[in-house]
Amino acid sequence: MHHFDVRDGALHAEGASLETIAAEVGTPVYVYSAATLRRHYGLLRDACDAHRDALGDALIAFAVKANSNLSVLATLARLGCGADTVSEGEIRRALAAGVPAERIIFSGVGKTDAELAFAIQAGVRQINLESGAELDRLIAVAASLQARPEVAVRVNPDVGAGGHAKITTGGKGDKFGVPVQEAMDLYARASASPHVRPVGLACHIGSQITTLEPLRAAFQVLRDMTERLRGQGLEVTRLDLGGGLGVPYFGDAATPAPAEYVAMVAGVLDGLKVEAAFEPGRLLAANAGVLVSRVIQVTERTDGRRFLVLDAAMNDLMRPALYDAFHALEPVRARAGEAAPHDIVGPVCETGDTFARDRDLPPFQAGDLAVFMSAGAYGAVMASEYNTRPLVPEVLVDGDRWAVVRPRPSYDAILAREPLADWL
Ligand code: LLP
Numbered sequence: 001m002h003h004f005d006v007r008d009g010a011l012h013a014e015g016a017s018l019e020t021i022a023a024e025v026g027t028p029v030y031v032y033s034a035a036t037l038r039r040h041y042g043l044l045r046d047a048c049d050a051h052r053d054a055l056g057d058a059l060i061a062f063a064v065k066a067n068s069n070l071s072v073l074a075t076l077a078r079l080g081c082g083a084d085t086v087s088e089g090e091i092r093r094a095l096a097a098g099v100p101a102e103r104i105i106f107s108g109v110g111k112t113d114a115e116l117a118f119a120i121q122a123g124v125r126q127i128n129l130e131s132g133a134e135l136d137r138l139i140a141v142a143a144s145l146q147a148r149p150e151v152a153v154r155v156n157p158d159v160g161a162g163g164h165a166k167i168t169t170g171g172k173g174d175k176f177g178v179p180v181q182e183a184m185d186l187y188a189r190a191s192a193s194p195h196v197r198p199v200g201l202a203c204h205i206g207s208q209i210t211t212l213e214p215l216r217a218a219f220q221v222l223r224d225m226t227e228r229l230r231g232q233g234l235e236v237t238r239l240d241l242g243g244g245l246g247v248p249y250f251g252d253a254a255t256p257a258p259a260e261y262v263a264m265v266a267g268v269l270d271g272l273k274v275e276a277a278f279e280p281g282r283l284l285a286a287n288a289g290v291l292v293s294r295v296i297q298v299t300e301r302t303d304g305r306r307f308l309v310l311d312a313a314m315n316d317l318m319r320p321a322l323y324d325a326f327h328a329l330e331p332v333r334a335r336a337g338e339a340a341p342h343d344i345v346g347p348v349c350e351t352g353d354t355f356a357r358d359r360d361l362p363p364f365q366a367g368d369l370a371v372f373m374s375a376g377a378y379g380a381v382m383a384s385e386y387n388t389r390p391l392v393p394e395v396l397v398d399g400d401r402w403a404v405v406r407p408r409p410s411y412d413a414i415l416a417r418e419p420l421a422d423w424l
Pocket residue numbers: 063065066084107108167204206207208242243244245279280281282283319323377378
């Protein structure tokens with residue numbers, strides 16, 4: 001569900017015309033809908049609140065990596081949403097957007113000593129440990145700061161899942177988390193240290209997961225481990241269930257509703273008396289954003305191929321090039337006529353800059369606006385300035401209001417970032 005609809009013949013984001021935004025800000029541009037963010041958070045919040053007996057006062061910690069724009073984070077923070085972060089930069093963003101430190105989780109396979117120290121000093125809720133080597137470093141850092149941070153051990157439950165091999169994280173060979181027996185030992189070792197306080201277990205098995213089964217299997221592993229650890233006299237009060245729930249990129253593809261997902265979790269954790277945390281990224285943000293681009297030209301080749309050449313490129317939206325991801329493309333103002341197969345491409349000088357091949361599209365002409373849907377997660381955050389294309393700007397819409405929440409840098413600003421070596 002989202003709030004991008006056709007009004008008076010043209011696609012709008014809530015009450016704001018995408019034609020107006022494109023005219024004033026230029027293209028390509030990401031446009032986010034605050035109402036959609038609120039709706040998605042609200043669905044998950046309501047589902048959690050309906051299962052307080054099994055989930056406690058569950059924390060929803062938005063995975064900042066999915067969309068780290070400060071205004072997006074602030075929109076969610078105002079609702080009480082926490083943040084799942086993986087770098088000092090993301091912690092700083094979450095704090096700057098108004099997320100209280102006690103709702104910030106610090107995850108990631110390669111946290112530096114400096115980042116661990118920063119997280120401890122910021123007073124984050126919990127640091128998710130990913131290895132024994134990391135526990136050793138955290139103990140040393142915490143000891144030097146005379147602190148005792150709360151930690152969870154990220155388990156690799158050997159249940160891989162996800163929409164693409166590059167976004168599967170829970171399989172045995174993946175670099176994330178600690179295998180079950182090792183995690184048990186690590187938990188006991190951490191419990192014996194005066195410098196860290198283990199509070200629970202965490203897992204995140206992959207992203208764009210479209211069935212509940214692998215998630216259920218992973219959470220069952222956490223439940224079993226919790227019972228075994230408690231059997232050893234150790235305290236386990238929190239379970240961090242990660243993110244990963246998929247969204248319907250194809251429009252018609254069914255994905256589990258948040259309420260269904262949370263009911264499944266409540267079923268697995270029933271009677272365990274833990275406080276749950278969720279780290280959704282895509283679920284909250286994907287359908288809350290679109291990438292608006294303008295058609296540079298339609299190229300009809302003599303070999304019969306038809307190319308829709310957009311002013312958006314792989315540097316603005318990496319997902320198709322990186323994961324063969326599907327993003328629906330909609331006209332802002334539809335033209336009458338038959339659909340025909342097109343290759344959708346950008347201006348960047350490599351074949352990977354292809355958003356889709358042989359996609360049936362309605363007629364487009366040069367100058368028309370074309371919108372990639374479901375681009376609010378892992379869109380702008382993964383953009384670059386490859387080919388010296390200025391970093392794509394971002395706009396947040398809320399009802400009839402809209403604001404540029406990250407402007408497009410000028411060429412002068414881009415060049416000024418690079419001081420010439422003094423011998424040149
Ligand atoms: N928690 C942890 C520890 C994670 O590593 C991730 C995502 C999440 C939560 C949020 O997962 P989500 O709910 O969004 O599935 N760039 C890729 C996705 C990478 C996901 C990485 N980890 C894409 O565009 O599909």
